[in-house]
Amino acid sequence: xxxxxxxxxxxxxxxxxxxxxxxxxxxxxxxxxxxxxxxxxxxxxxxxxxxxxxxxxxxxxxxxxxxxxxxxxxxxxxxxxxxxxxxxxxxxxxxxxxxxxxxxxxxxxxxxxxxxxxxxxxxxxxxxxxxxxxxxxxxxxxxxxxxxxxxxxxxxxxxxxxxxxxxxxxxxxxxxxxxxxxxxxxxxxxxxxxxxxxxxxxxxxxxx
Numbered sequence: 001x002x003x004x005x006x007x008x009x010x011x012x013x014x015x016x017x018x019x020x021x022x023x024x025x026x027x028x029x030x031x032x033x034x035x036x037x038x039x040x041x042x043x044x045x046x047x048x049x050x051x052x053x054x055x056x057x058x059x060x061x062x063x064x065x066x067x068x069x070x071x072x073x074x075x076x077x078x079x080x081x082x083x084x085x086x087x088x089x090x091x092x093x094x095x096x097x098x099x100x101x102x103x104x105x106x107x108x109x110x111x112x113x114x115x116x117x118x119x120x121x122x123x124x125x126x127x128x129x130x131x132x133x134x135x136x137x138x139x140x141x142x143x144x145x146x147x148x149x150x151x152x153x154x155x156x157x158x159x160x161x162x163x164x165x166x167x168x169x170x171x172x173x174x175x176x177x178x179x180x181x182x183x184x185x186x187x188x189x190x191x192x193x194x195x196x197x198x199x200x201x202x203x204x205x206x207x208x
Contacts, residue, residue, distance in 0.1 A: 004096050006108060007107040008084050010080040017058055021054060023105070024051035028045075029044075031086075034104060047079070090106055116194050116196075117194050118145055118189075119198065121140060124139045124186065127205075128208045132208060133207060135178060137188065142190035145192055148168055149188070151164065151165045151187050178207040184204070187200050187203075
């Protein structure tokens with residue numbers, strides 16, 4: 001049986017400064033009286049002390065001082081390192097038990113659940129790219145898509161048309177080296193865990 005993993009990411013990409021302050025307080029409180037992790041009581045006290053210091057600097061950020069900002073950043077870095085080390089210990093002590101991990105205030109990596117064919121992209125837009133012979137294609141984001149596949153061929157398309165395919169993880173792409181003055185048929189599909197693709201309606205765009 002696969003073990004649940006503790007999330008060890010405490011960066012600003014995951015938590016804002018204020019959110020980080022709340023999270024560290026939650027972890028310190030959850031660990032302090034947790035019967036399943038009595039060996040980490042001292043660590044809980046350390047997290048609380050570092051968290052208090054961090055939140056103290058955070059409260060002073062309104063002063064606009066570079067020194068305060070530097071001190072806050074250093075305090076956060078130290079706290080992140082402490083949480084990272086603590087998370088590793090919790091991973092080991094819990095044996096990967098999700099309930100035990102969550103009882104500490106730490107988060108876990110959720111097991112991916114199968115998702116069927118993703119929904120059809122309804123809105124595809126094409127416009128001239130920044131250089132000649134290019135088209136910029138954009139579309140609406142589809143939930144659960146990890147990338148998008150774009151196919152294009154000279155218009156009008158037919159049963160024997162040769163579609164060229166490119167992919168991207170973003171919601172737009174620039175297609176290069178197209179023939180100026182020609183029209184192209186374009187369609188887009190969201191790609192997920194299911195191998196099936198539901199293609200958008202074709203759009204036609206001329207290349208300048």
